[in-house]
Amino acid sequence: MFISELQITNYRNYVRAGISLDRGLNLFVGDNAQGKSNLLEAIYLLSTLRSSRASSDADLVRRDIIGSEFPVARLECQVDRSAGNLHLEVAIVGRTTDASHRAGKRVRVNGVPRRASDAVGQLCAVLFSTLDIEIVAGPPLLRRRYLDMMISQVDRGYLRAMQRYAKVLQQRNSLLKRVQAREASAGELNFWDQELAHAGGIIMKARADALGSLVPEAAHQMQRLSDGQESLHLTYRPSLGGLDDSSLPIDETEWIARMLKALTVLRGREIGAGATIIGPHRDDVTIEIDGMPADAYASRAQQRIAALSLRLAEASYLRNVLGDDPVVLLDDVLSELDARRRKGVLEFFDNFQQTIVTTAEPDRVREVMTRASGRFIVSAGALTRFEGE
Known part of the structure; x- marks a missing residue:
């Protein structure tokens, strides 16, 4: 798939910008703090319906209109896909004193209003x-x-399980505190245990399967980018209280x-802690380079190549599951690489x-x-197309 048209209105530092994008490689050049990262964040938000950086939707609305009667940022794109062409619109409504204007996202797919979860x-x-x-x-x-953003794009059931899990976890934690304070009985946890285990099991199964697909490709990319000098291994660590x-x-x-x-x-x-201490919200993935924990023993250069290998593996995973190419977004990462590795990354994305x-x-x-x-x-x-060198 590829984006042919993109419109950005009142998003971050963009007042209004519209561009036609080409198939193949598109390059955006600009000094720092001009809007390059904001541009790629906007595209990634159209994909995942979540910002890659902001903690709140209100942060995405252009500052100059935050105090207006109806502060709203708009993103719109035309996508050519093997599954059929797509027109996607996302409106991000900021906080307002008018109760009729509820903050949040409004989504349209081919002109039809949809729930945000259905548009993901x-x-x-994939964003580097x-x-x-x-x-x-x-x-x-x-x-x-990393796993959640990747899997959610190709598995609706996973996204629904994540949403259900978050709601049940909040309810169960509240009940655990009440049981701890002797305001409720421990037996009341039975229902919430069943609900949490059901959603949690779906999430853990999907994570284990996805990681199983990622491991060989990430290892291959690490070998390729390190000239065969370094190995990369990933291990899923589900949080099951030591019972796994x-x-x-x-x-x-x-x-x-x-x-x-x-x-x-x-x-x-858990009653003593007043909180749920196991489950997908406590999972981890062990990352090893040459058999040693990468967070503790690898150099920054090795960690950077390992992270790049993970993103390359993610791109392959999305392509294989989707049966179509994801749009690849590289936010100022190539300039950190030497010429040989830049060439290797670009060759990977040639197809x-x-x-x-x-x-x-x-x-x-x-x-x-x-x-x-x-x-x-x-x-x-502002976005301006230019020709020449």
Whole structure:
């Protein structure tokens, strides 16, 4: 798939910008703080309906209109897909004093209003960022997010299970606090244990399956980018309170049963803690380079290549599951690589329908400039196509 048209209105530092994008490689050049990352964030939001950076939708609305009567940012794109062409619109409504204007997102797919969850993955994309190194070096939350954003684009059931799990977890934690304070009986947890285990089992099964597909491709990319000098291995660590063994469950039913058993065995500890201490919200993925934990022993350069390998594996995973190419977004990451690795990354994406690259240092990525079919200048939230070198 590829994006042919993109419109951005009142989003971050963009007042109004519209561009036609080419198939193949598109390059956006601009100084820092001009809107390059905002542009790719907007495209990724059209794919996942979540910002890759902001903690609140209100942060996405252009500052100058936040105090207006109806503060709203709009994103719109035309997508050519093997599954049929797509017109996608997302309106992001900021907070307002008018109760009739509810903050949040409004989504239309081919002109028809849809729930945000139903629009996730209609446009499929993978985003490479300079912050990706934190997937390897940072806390478990970022590795869970990596899996969640990837799987949600191709598995509606996973996204629904995630939403259900979050609601049940909140209710169960509230009840655990009441049981701890002797305001409720422990027996009331039975219903919520069943609900949490069902949603949690679906999530864990999907994560284990996705990681099983990622492992060989990520290892291959690490070998390729390191000239065969370094190995990369990923291991899923489901949070089951130490009750998980070396063999992961085979099917969804077994995952659900394993989690329900853990909730039953650990109930006393959870009442004492007043919180749910096991489940997908506590999962992790162990990342090893040459057999050693990458967060503790790898150099920053090794961690960066490992993170890049994970994103390349993600692109392959999305392509294989979807049966179509995701749109590839590279946010100023090529300038961090040496010429050989830049060449390796670009060659990998030669067979993808569309790759969008940003840079503040065009002289360092001269080969990208030469190969790009679409070239654009980003300046103060304005997008201008240019020809020539």
